[in-house]
Amino acid sequence: MNGCSEKRWVTAVVEPTTVDGISRRYGFSRAMACALVARGLSDFGEIDQFLQPRLAHLTDPFVLPDMPKAVDLILQHIEQGSSILIYGDYDVDGVTATALMIQVLSGLGAVVVPFLPHRIEDGYGLNVETLHRCVELYRPNLIITVDCGTSSVEAVREAARLGIDVIVTDHHEPAAEGVAEAIAIVNPKLGNCPEDIRMLAGVGVAFKLCHGLVKAARKHGLEAANKLNLKTFMELVAVGTVADIVPLLKENRILVYHGLHLLNQTQSVGMRTLIEAAGITGPVDTYHIGFMIGPRINAAGRLGNADAALELMLTEQEPRAKVLAQQLDEASRRRQEIEDKIVQEACADLDRRFDADRDYGLVVAHPHWHAGVIGIVASRISSRYNRPVVVIGMDEDGVGRGSCRSIPGFDLLSHLQQCSSLLRRYGGHAMAAGLEVAHEKIAEFSARFNEVCAATLRQGDRRRQLLVDAWLQPSDINDALYQDQNRLRPFGHSNPLPVWAVRNVTPVCPPRVIGGKHLKLLFSMGRETREVIGFGMGDREIPDGPLDIAFNLILNRYNGREYLQLHLQDLRPAQAD
Numbered sequence: 381m382n383g384c385s386e387k388r389w390v391t392a393v394v395e396p397t398t399v400d401g402i403s404r405r406y407g408f409s410r411a412m413a414c415a416l417v418a419r420g421l422s423d424f425g426e427i428d429q430f431l432q433p434r435l436a437h438l439t440d441p442f443v444l445p446d447m448p449k450a451v452d453l454i455l456q457h458i459e460q461g462s463s464i465l466i467y468g469d470y471d472v473d474g475v476t477a478t479a480l481m482i483q484v485l486s487g488l489g490a491v492v493v494p495f496l497p498h499r500i501e502d503g504y505g506l507n508v509e510t511l512h513r514c515v516e517l518y519r520p521n522l523i524i525t526v527d528c529g530t531s532s533v534e535a536v537r538e539a540a541r542l543g544i545d546v547i548v549t550d551h552h553e554p555a556a557e558g559v560a561e562a563i564a565i566v567n568p569k570l571g572n573c574p575e576d577i578r579m580l581a582g583v584g585v586a587f588k589l590c591h592g593l594v595k596a597a598r599k600h601g602l603e604a605a606n607k608l609n610l611k612t613f614m615e616l617v618a619v620g621t622v623a624d625i626v627p628l629l630k631e632n633r634i635l636v637y638h639g640l641h642l643l644n645q646t647q648s649v650g651m652r653t654l655i656e657a658a659g660i661t662g663p664v665d666t667y668h669i670g671f672m673i674g675p676r677i678n679a680a681g682r683l684g685n686a687d688a689a690l691e692l693m694l695t696e697q698e699p700r701a702k703v704l705a706q707q708l709d710e711a712s713r714r715r716q717e718i719e720d721k722i723v724q725e726a727c728a729d730l731d732r733r734f735d736a737d738r739d740y741g742l743v744v745a746h747p748h749w750h751a752g753v754i755g756i757v758a759s760r761i762s763s764r765y766n767r768p769v770v771v772i773g774m775d776e777d778g779v780g781r782g783s784c785r786s787i788p789g790f791d792l793l794s795h796l797q798q799c800s801s802l803l804r805r806y807g808g809h810a811m812a813a814g815l816e817v818a819h820e821k822i823a824e825f826s827a828r829f830n831e832v833c834a835a836t837l838r839q840g841d842r843r844r845q846l847l848v849d850a851w852l853q854p855s856d857i858n859d860a861l862y863q864d865q866n867r868l869r870p871f872g873h874s875n876p877l878p879v880w881a882v883r884n885v886t887p888v889c890p891p892r893v894i895g896g897k898h899l900k901l902l903f904s905m906g907r908e909t910r911e912v913i914g915f916g917m918g919d920r921e922i923p924d925g926p927l928d929i930a931f932n933l934i935l936n937r938y939n940g941r942e943y944l945q946l947h948l949q950d951l952r953p954a955q956a957d
């Protein structure tokens with residue numbers, strides 16, 4: 381690697397008067413005001429709502445399509461003492477959504493059981509075979525799906541034939557199969573839903589349904605509804621929403637902001653045990669959900685059966701919680717090993733043949749790759765090569781199951797659509813999708829996928845973008861800026877940690893490599909010497925002369941001391957503006 385930047389640094393153009401107005405009104409530094417504007421926040425009303433997310437600003441649940449029908453039907457079934465089955469999903473979003481529905485419905489006096497499909501045996505969503513298994517096991521009168529079901533056309537038809545009511549709650553775009561004819565489909569991606577709620581996760585949609593239910597139940601004078609405090613379940617919404625990597629803006633921001641607060645004082649035995657088992661000390665943040673809590677809840681489902689994760693969310697028995705948390709810990713470790721091995725194999729394959737001018741959409745396949753972990757593998761590969769990626773594993777019947785991950789700004793789903801004639805099934809979002817492809821079609825699909833990706837990606841600058849929130853003077857880096865920056869929390873998808881940049885600085889001593897692979901630089905800035913760490917950048921050559929650096933501002937704790945550290949995002953020879 382050379383010393384020149386491989387990224388294109390982009391700074392939003394901001395109106396100086398707007399920045400002045402914001403910094404005056406909120407008492408922010410100009411840098412912080414720039415960051416707000418760079419994130420599309422320049423209107424005072426919007427900034428107020430962003431800085432102080434309030435539950436009162438949640439949208440009315442009845443704005444979601446089919447909500448009144450869904451709520452009425454569920455209340456009817458509760459009244460009749462029907463058997464209700466919650467059909468979930470094996471990922472964090474699906475497990476938390478299921479736990480939420482079980483707790484709220486039983487709180488309302490419903491007879492309710494959960495069912496989580498097995499990732500390998502049942503696959504994602506509701507299909508006819510799995511439906512029959514559910515029916516045999518539980519004889520439900522009503523099935524409510526969470527985080528799935530929108531495109532389960534056949535299974536929903538079969539349920540109707542068996543006299544079972546189905547309500548779908550989901551947040552996935554409808555797939556090629558079309559939309560299931562359920563009695564109600566509560567999905568913000570359907571109809572003309574406001575942007576605020578279009579981006580809800582599956583657990584967010586389930587929460588809206590619960591909100592609608594409790595509202596209606598109270599109106600109907602259902603005693604149990606008055607005792608139910610929906611707020612206590614928001615920690616589940618926070619965990620599922622962050623883990624599902626949906627934008628942490630608008631409604632999601634409100635839910636996660638308050639959910640995190642509750643998670644930090646959780647009354648749930650399972651959640652508390654899980655947090656302890658993950659070794660999290662200090663306040664739980666979105667980072668911990670994304671990298672420590674989420675992967676543990678996910679691990680069970682990835683390797684087969686998600687029931688342990690769901691049981692942990694629901695249990696009130698401390699000893700049982702400890703056993704389950706231990707199980708998830710082990711599953712998570714095992715998952716990590718499998719994932720590392722596949723990444724190694726896939727990268728060995730790609731490194732050998734990758735040509736940046738020819739390969740635009742990457743497809744890697746191997747018969748022995750575990751279908752449960754290929755999603756994570758795909759995202760690691762897509763960020764390594766900065767290309768959309770499809771990773772395909774094979775099941776016993778010779779069907780390839782693929783997990784697809786995109787790069788920022790590239791609509792994955794529309795490109796898969798252009799390959800649809802070669803696929804058995806596909807579905808998902810702009811950033812992530814899944815597919816099924818016959819073994820003998822993989823080569824042809826791989827060529828076509830590369831072709832359609834090339835048509836889009838060949839134009840324009842393919843370098844990765846680095847969005848700089850604001851340029852600073854070295855003396856701007858201080859505690860006040862760090863405090864300001866904290867007002868933007870919780871960080872995550874679509875609301876990342878600010879990237880600050882400083883021009884024309886020279887290291888005070890030669891760069892060092894620490895821990896074998898990390899870069900450490902020292903700069904004199906204002907009256908301070910600032911430590912700059914470039915994680916994984918140990919092999920970067922540092923150009924001579926003055927540099928521009930772009931970094932995150934982090935509060936580091938070391939030996940009982942707290943100080944500001946700069947986490948390098950990129951560097952380049954100093955440029956004049």
Ligand SMILES: [Mn+2]
Nearest residue numbers: 473527582624
């Ligand atoms: Mn989901």
